[in-house]
Amino acid sequence: MGDQSWFENRIEDRGLIIRDWSPQLLILLHSSVGGFLTQCGWNSVLEGVSAGVPMITWPQFAEQFLNEKLIVQVLGIGVSVGAPVVVHLGRRRQIWGHCEERAGQNGYTKSNGPRI
Numbered sequence: 001m002g003d004q005s006w007f008e009n010r011i012e013d014r015g016l017i018i019r020d021w022s023p024q025l026l027i028l029l030h031s032s033v034g035g036f037l038t039q040c041g042w043n044s045v046l047e048g049v050s051a052g053v054p055m056i057t058w059p060q061f062a063e064q065f066l067n068e069k070l071i072v073q074v075l076g077i078g079v080s081v082g083a084p085v086v087v088h089l090g091r092r093r094q095i096w097g098h099c100e101e102r103a104g105q106n107g108y109t110k111s112n113g114p115r116i
Contacts, residue, residue, distance in 0.1 A: 028053055038071075040064035045071060048078075058082035 008017060024044070028036060028051035036051075038044045040059040045067050048055045055078035057068040065086070071078040 025051060040067040040071065042067060049075070054078060056081055061086050 011017070025047045027033065028047055033051070033053055035056060036044075036048045036053045037056045037058060038048060040057050041064060045055075048071075055071050057071055057078050057080045059065045059068045059082050068078075068080060068082075072080050
């Protein structure tokens, strides 16, 4: 509870914590939203497209990878930052190695790249 109140105090003048269901589309339509980090579930894709916000895609499983291709490659309204394939339990290290390799191809290193 102490950490929670510390965070709430830190953002009270500039943020909002929603503890339950939230009206995602209404939030995405707000003028202060500059982008949308999405797991690429179909409802989130529809809401992001409807709101007209650029998307950062981070698919996890199932059809989310196909939805990511729609956002990034077909519509051209997003960029991919997530795992390129489904991450099965016990294979996380292998996937992180692939992500580090991909980041290195883009000029990032552990010292100058984004924290994963």
